[in-house]
Amino acid sequence: MPNPSLPRQKGQRQTAQESIKNFDEVAQGLTKEQALQEASRCLNCKNPQCQASCPVNVQIPAFIQLLLKDDIKGAASKIMETSLLPSVCGRVCPQEKHCEGHCVLKDKFGSVAIGLLERYTADTARKEGLLTPPVPAPATGFKIACVGSGPSSLSCAAELKRKGHDVVVYEALHNFGGVLRYGIPSFRLPREIITNEVQTVKQMGVKFEDNALIGAVLTVEELLKDYDAVYIGSGAGLPTMAGVPGENAVGVYSANEFLTRINLLKAYDFPKADTPVKLGKKVIVLGGGNSAMDAARCAVRLQPESVSIVYRRSREEMPARVEEVENAMQEGVKFEFLTIQKEILTDEQGKVIGLKCLKAELGEPDAKGRRRPIAIEGSDFVIPADSIIVAIGQKPNPIIPKTTPGLKMTQRGTLELKDDGQSSIEGVFAGGDITRGGATVLLAMKDGIQAADKINEYLKNKTPKGGK
Secondary structure, eight states, X not given: OOOTTSOOOOOEEOOHHHHTTOOSOSEEEOOHHHHHHHHTTOOOOSSOHHHHTOTTOOOHHHHHHHHHTTOHHHHHHHHTTTOSOHHHHHHHSOGGGTTGGGOTTTTTTOOOOHHHHHHHHHHHHHHTTOOOOOOOOSOOSOEEEEEOOSHHHHHHHHHHHHTTOEEEEEOSSSSSOTHHHHTSOTTTSOHHHHXXXXXXXXXXXXXXXXXXXXXXXXXXHHHHHHOSEEEEOOOOOEEOOOOSXXXXXXXXXXXXXXXXXXXXXXXXXXXXXXXOOXXXXXXXXXXXXXXXXXXXXXXXXXXXXXXXXXXXXXXXXXXXXXXXXXXXXHTTOEEEOSEEEEEEEXXXXXXXXXXXXXXEEEEEEOTTSXXXXXXXXTOOEEEEOSEEEEOSOEEOOTHHHHTSXXXXXXXXXXXXXXXXXXXXXXXXXXXXXXXXXXOOHHHHHHHHHHHHHHHXXXXXXOOOOOOO
């Protein structure tokens, strides 16, 4: 019988004193005993709101019931009926906004720890050699190119292959995973987890090409000559800067650059790694999202004297996951709430020496429903700094639009789509951050899965072009 009153399991984790000294995963996950106890809290609802609120429709009660029966293989296979990235989602999906946020136990007993159970199931199945990729349908003869190898393209590629199509993924960098690899630190998402999830997609028969920047080595037009459809899931790798005087100073990083240096190029291990990163003693991070938390927590591990996050609203308005804000605070990151950046101050050599700010108060809600920060006149003050990391948003890289005549974009620089999922060019579909302008891994996956269905529908009335 379910026992929802049992305490919610949190799993093992490094202490903050330990975690700031390494880039190893902080949250260690559940033991078998903890996983079974947590699974026993699930009521196995007939009308599961947790599943209804999952963007990729993971069959949550069903996999948990299989887990309770110690059927790890069955539980993992049940998850993978709709999601090919379970170990990733179990770690970085904002469950509090989706499945766990709609669990019927939330208010009285605390939600079932669905994310931890998904992670435990997928990790255990892989360790025990029980995780097997779905078997594709018979070959259709159609070929599709997926641009980018982040969560959106990976999900689209896997679903298309599941339907029997031939799929090739093109990645601009030297390793696969997209934002999973260059944007999310290893202490949140270990590199081997990304490699394993990509390997699952490869085992299905999806082909991968690295060092292939579409728009440079190949254009979308050239891809369409050989492929029956193209999916653009190239993400949002172009940083949004602060727009204040001094932001071109020596010592100012975009979060994209900083996190890529750390996560992909291992700058934390310089000089063993080729890429350095110099922060100095005092570091400021601008922003309040997950990228800001990631940048600040990476910076802490490089051992400066202080790391501070400057955010123009209050803690309640922060878009970052509550767990990540708490982790940053525990690891010693300081927070300057209701603070607006006004100018980056420099010395005679053009190096950062501080950030001039204004205190703020919250006014009426903006278009997104968050209360608008209003500067308090005469409240100027300076925060000393040796480096500043700007993590206030990102937008799609313009290389594909610039090299693809006829491809319509919105005023925000995102790719415009029609109701059938196609862009303004027939046969070209898209999803993820290039259409959203920056969102979660889970929503990118949702876009990729839905696009695969639309591409499949599009191909029903087509004749395959044949091989390359």
